[in-house]
Amino acid sequence: NAGVTQTPxxxxxxxxxxxxxxxxxxMNHEYMSWYRQDPGMGxxxxxxxxxxxxxxxxxxxxxxxxxxxxxxxFPLRLLSAAPSQTSVYFCASRGSGVVNEQFFGPGTRLTVx
Amino acid sequence: AQSVTQLGSHVSVxxxxxxxxxxxxxxxxxxxxxxxxxxxxxxxQLLLKYTSAATLVKGINGFEAEFKKSETxxxxxxxxxxxxxxxxxxxxxxGAYGQNFVFGPGTRLSVxP
Numbered sequence: 001n002a003g004v005t006q007t008p009x010x011x012x013x014x015x016x017x018x019x020x021x022x023x024x025x026x027m028n029h030e031y032m033s034w035y036r037q038d039p040g041m042g043x044x045x046x047x048x049x050x051x052x053x054x055x056x057x058x059x060x061x062x063x064x065x066x067x068x069x070x071x072x073x074f075p076l077r078l079l080s081a082a083p084s085q086t087s088v089y090f091c092a093s094r095g096s097g098v099v100n101e102q103f104f105g106p107g108t109r110l111t112v113x
Numbered sequence: 114a115q116s117v118t119q120l121g122s123h124v125s126v127x128x129x130x131x132x133x134x135x136x137x138x139x140x141x142x143x144x145x146x147x148x149x150x151x152x153x154x155x156x157x158q159l160l161l162k163y164t165s166a167a168t169l170v171k172g173i174n175g176f177e178a179e180f181k182k183s184e185t186x187x188x189x190x191x192x193x194x195x196x197x198x199x200x201x202x203x204x205x206x207x208g209a210y211g212q213n214f215v216f217g218p219g220t221r222l223s224v225x226p
Contacts (some may be wrong), residue, residue, distance in 0.1 A: 004156075033214075040122060042203060042216040043157075090156055101147055102214065104156035 001025050004105035006091050012111045013081040021076040021108050023091030029103075030096045032074040033058070034066065036087040037107075043090065049074055081112045114205040115140045115206045117217035125223040134220050135207065136178075136204030139185065146187040147205040148178055151219075163187060174198070199224045 007022045025032065030051045035043040047059030049068040063085060065077040065111075078085060088109050092102040120135040138144055146163040161172025161199060165167040168180045174197075178189045201221045 035216075040218055043220040045214070092157075101159045101162055102157075104149075104158070106156045107154075 003027065004091055004093055004103050005064055006105035006108050007088075008108060009106065010109050012113065013078075014113050015082060017081050019078055020021065021078075021091075021110075023074045023076065023105060024072050024076075025091075025093040025103070026072065027093060027103065028071060028107070029093035030071070031102075032068065032091065032093045033102070034064070034074070034076045035090045035092065036085075037090060038087050039111065046089075075079065078110075083112045086110060086112045115142075115144065115208070115215045117204050117206050117215055118204075119204055119217040119220050121220055122218065123221045123223065125225060126194045127225050128196055129140070129193050131196045131220065132176075132189070132198065134189040134202050134204075134222065136187045136189065136217060138187060138204070138206045140206055140208075142208045144206050145208065146178075146180060147207070148172065148176070148189050149203045149205065149216075150174075150199045158208055159198065160189070160202075169211050177195075194222075194224045196224050196226070198222060 004025045015032050015064050033048040034046040037043050044060050047066040049055045055066050064085040094100045094102045116139045119136045148160040149157040150160050151157050159177050161170045163170050163180045171177045176191045201219045203219045204217040
């Protein structure tokens with residue numbers, strides 16, 4: 001199993017540009033999440049999904065959109081990039097049931113100029 | 114609601130010394146607790162998890178953590194630090210079914226030769 005994969009690994013955008021961060025998992029997990037990691041702030045939840053066709057907002061959803069058309073894929077879209085969105089983005093997935101830990105992708109480092 | 118605090122954003126120990134990373138939580142439901150490790154430029158990897166089966170939990174790489182309900186703590190320890198333990202460590206709390214999965218701000222561990 002490849003686990004959780006993310007592309008691209010690095011990206012530089014100009015303010016106002018849009019882009020999609022890709023996330024895929026091959027573990028048939030129902031739950032998928034997007035986090036951003038900023039120094040001293042740990043990981044903050046952006047959006048999450050409990051299954052195909054179902055998404056919801058996390059702690060910091062503004063400026064981001066998600067969709068979940070398949071179990072495997074959970075892309076994160078930046079609509080109009082801003083310097084405040086410079087961060088490292090992690091996608092995670094976990095199975096259903098009691099106390100299943102999250103599995104993380106390797107991350108995407110995004111810089112918005 | 115759940116929250117996590119980690120005392121000390123940066124901890125330094127000498128190689129061979131005891132590692133102690135502190136985690137305190139707040140939870141309105143029986144907590145399920147996790148420790149993750151993040152090596153430079155990588156995603157998060159699970160070290161260990163508390164699932165209410167036993168209060169002393171053993172994880173990978175010689176780490177262990179003890180759940181103390183009276184102190185609302187879940188501190189991470191390792192008897193003898195190794196250079197390869199240098200990384201960032203995150204404590205996290207969730208409900209039984211992964212709801213409200215919340216990370217602490219992280220503690221960066223440095224191991225001195």
